[in-house]
Amino acid sequence: MRNLVWAILSILVENKPGILFKITHLFRSKNFNIDSISVGVTENPEFSKMTITTIGDERQIDQIVKQLDKMIDTVEVKRLDDKKTVYRELVLFRVKISKASDSMEISNIANAFNAKIHDARKDSIMLELTATPDQIHNLQELLIPYGILDIARTGVAALQRAEN
CATH class of the missing domain: 3.30.70.1150 (ACT-like. Chain A, domain 2)
Known part of the structure; x- marks a missing residue:
């Protein structure tokens, strides 16, 4: 039986049209569900921060973080520790x-x-x-x-x- 965990992902991206589609498409292509998503412009209008919550096993979460990190428009991807967040x-x-x-x-x-x-x-x-x-x-x-x-x-x- 897989041990499922809840993950909070913080993704800093370039503030460009279509980036939300690219991120959600990546999740869909990996057959991964997004539980919640919020997006907003940061203190620097050139960047937006996405907060995505999802559920999966550790391997799946690691895989999606690595895939997000490889995207061209992605500046930084962090998996947040819910006890330190x-x-x-x-x-x-x-x-x-x-x-x-x-x-x-x-x-x-x-x-x-x-x-x-x-x-x-x-x-x-x-x-x-x-x-x-x-x-x-x-x-x-x-x-x-x-x-x-x-x-x-x-x-x-x-x-x-x-x-x-």
Whole structure:
């Protein structure tokens, strides 16, 4: 049985049209799934940073890192250690309100996760949470019984902690 691991990849690339396609095409060609992806311009507008999360065995992760590193438009590829990295994702949930008590119960759950409440209506409520993917999953599990009407997730953003 393969030992699957969750990996956070930080990829510094030249900020050029088509680079996102090239990176995602590499994943597809290796039959490798991307769990989340976020991309943004860095402090230098000539470069963008991609943060990709994926799951695979150590050999697969090493292979994809080596392939990414060989790409012409790639400046630097790092596999981030999740214990030495700050990583967060933003999620929005729209949750169904079926009875009067649901609103208070969902608000209590949101408060336990430090989630913000937006757009509270008679029939639904919207929650916003910035957290780790595990924390988002835990909140989602608690909201399922109420009925999740819609979800929007950003993808993981990550920075490695300073060495000192």
